[in-house]
Structure formats: structure tokens, C-alpha cells
């Protein structure tokens with residue numbers, strides 16, 4: 199991703215017009231973030247060390263964030279990926295200055311909450327996990343209201359066009375669909391022309407088309423060289439959007455890197471999943487001896503092989519099944535995903551609605 203442009207530079211930013219499929223432009227003027235407040239590229243947008251957050255509860259404290267160390271670079275799209283309850287929202291809300299940590303150190307754009315709050319608020323765009331708007335304000339009124347919170351920013355009408363809501367300009371917020379409301383929430387985060395955009399689960403619960411629209415808005419913002427911190431429990435979203443991800447589980451980072459590197463760390467790039475007739479047993483050593491097999495995960499009845507070359511491994515597997523006189527019930531192949539990385543590290547699925555193969 200391109201480094202952020204120099205500080206205090208006035209520039210024209212190009213937004214794709216999601217409705218018309220054309221570009222609209224707006225003039226943005228904004229200081230660009232570095233840890234020292236200067237303009238050098240390759241610096242950090244967010245740094246936290248030994249970050250912890252414990253919530254009190256009747257049954258003892260909930261350790262939502264448990265000693266998190268992260269460095270998020272200026273100009274990257276960084277994903278916090280993890281299952282529900284992993285501590286993503288708590289972490290991002292500490293970065294946003296909405297929650298105070300129990301312990302640890304946080305710097306955002308070279309500034310600290312409690313000392314530089316006004317400066318930071320002017321430079322950040324925030325879309326919360328859940329946004330409730332005043333139902334009887336129009337889309338444009340909401341955007342004008344949010345624009346009024348910033349000393350500098352973009353034209354509300356331009357931002358509205360950039361998220362594909364121009365047609366809904368005078369519609370009450372209460373009449374918008376879930377996807378349109380979410381695009382409005384992201385537009386409110388963009389209207390101050392932020393250096394650093396925080397998006398907490400921006401596509402959860404949205405239909406596939408609305409998800410793609412949000413992805414396009416995020417990509418357009420990333421193309422400006424700005425920094426994005428996004429939380430998600432959708433591995434495909436993280437793979438598509440993020441330059442780097444931290445996989446978070448139980449308040450700790452369990453893996454960090456580009457989606458590609460994390461997937462490569464699994465050994466092979468493909469997964470072959472197969473199941474045989476009930477009662478059939480395959481020897482682990484026989485599977486391990488098959489050509490191109492890098493890893494084996496056997497569930498109840500289902501086996502997953504991580505392989506480097508499926509076209510080599512599959513014929514050898516079929517020949518093995520034939521020698522053992524085993525009936526094949528199912529065989530599928532797919533690319534290794536971040537879900538596999540998470541499962542490999544934790545033995546669990548990322549999403550509650552994914553169940554282990556029976």
C-alpha cells in the first residue's frame with residue numbers, strides 16, 4: 199500500500215460513486231499521522247504494548263484483553279480477526295479513546311488519549327459495531343451533523359455519493375435497509391476526511407451485495423494511502439481487504455502477518471476433505487506417506503489433508519482407498535483459508551455457526 203502523503207498537503211481525493219459507477223471528487227486537507235507527528239512514511243499509526251482490559255463481573259473479572267502488543271503501520275489496512283468474544287471490540291474501542299484500558303500503553307497517530315483528545319478526535323473516523331441514528335433525520339442531515347463535528351472535512355453530498363446513498367438523500371434514516379444504514383455509518387466515519395479509519399465489524403449481518411459495497415468503500419479509502427483498522431470474524435473479508443491481520447483469541451494475538459504469509463505457514467496451499475463409509479479407518483501413517491501431503495486433521499468421520507499439489511495427492515489418495523477397499527462418500531478440495539490457520543492454532547472454528555464436521 200502506498201505511504202501516506204506528506205503532512206498538511208492539500209489534495210483532491212477521488213471517491214468512486216457506487217450508484218453511478220463514476221468517480222466524484224472532493225477536496226481534502228488533513229495532517230497525516232506518524233508517531234512523531236511528522237510526515238515520514240513507514241511510521242506507526244497505532245502502537246500498543248501490554249494492553250489489558252478486565253471488566254468486573256459477579257463471577258470474577260472478565261479478561262477481555264490480555265497483554266496485547268500491536269504495531270499498526272501508517273497506510274495499511276490492518277485486520278483484527280477473531281471469534282466472538284475474542285476482545286476485538288474492546289481493543290478497537292480503547293484505540294478509539296472510548297474505553298480506558300486496565301493497564302498498558304497506547305499511542306494513536308503519535309498521540310495519547312487523555313492528553314491530546316481534541317487533536318485525535320479531529321483526525322479519526324469511527325464506525326462502531328452498532329450505530330443507532332435518530333430515525334427521523336434524513337441521510338443528508340445526519341451527514342451534515344457529523345461533518346459539523348470536524349473543523350475540516352469533506353462535502354456531505356460527496357461522501358453520500360461515494361457510499362451510494364445519493365438517491366436516499368432526503369429519506370429518513372428509519373426507512374433505510376440494513377445495508378444502507380451501515381453505509382451511512384461508514385459515511386459518517388469518512389465525512390471528517392480522517393487519516394485513520396476504525397471499522398468494527400462493518401459487514402456483520404449484511405447480505406452479500408451490501409458486503410461487497412462496503413468492501414469497495416474500504417478499498418477506495420485505502421487507495422488514498424490512509425490507514426484502516428478493521429475488526430471482523432469473517433476470514434474472507436480479512437483476506438480480501440487486509441494487508442496484515444492479527445488473529446486474536448481470548449484477548450491475545452495468536453498469529454500476525456499478511457493473510458498470504460499466514461496461509462503459507464500452514465505448509466500447503468490446498469485442503470482435501472474426504473469421508474469414507476462409517477466404520478472405515480485409515481491409518482495416519484499411510485496418509486502421511488502420500489505424496490504432497492503436508493498436514494492431516496482427522497475429525498469424527500471426516501479427514502482434512504493440507505497438500506501442496508492436489509493433482510498429485512488426489513490420485514494417490516484414491517489408489518490408497520482402493521487398496522484398503524474403502525468406499526469414498528465425499529471428497530472436496532479448496533484453498534487454505536485464514537479459518538484453517540485459526541483452527542490449526544486453536545482447534546476451534548472462528549464462527550459460532552460453523553460446526554465441526556460430524
Ligand SMILES: Nc1ncnc2c1ncn2[C@@H]1O[C@H](COP(=O)(O)OP(=O)(O)O)[C@@H](O)[C@H]1O
Nearest residue numbers: 253260262280281282283284285286287288289
Ligand atoms: N461492558 C462489559 N462488561 C463485561 N464484560 C464485557 C463487556 N464488554 C465486553 N465484555 C466481555 O469481554 C469479552 C470480549 O468482548 P468483545 O471485546 O466485545 O469481543 P469481540 O468484539 O471480539 O466479540 C467477552 O467475553 C465479552 O462478553
Ligand SMILES: [Mg+2]
Nearest residue numbers: 286287327399
Ligand atoms: Mg465485537
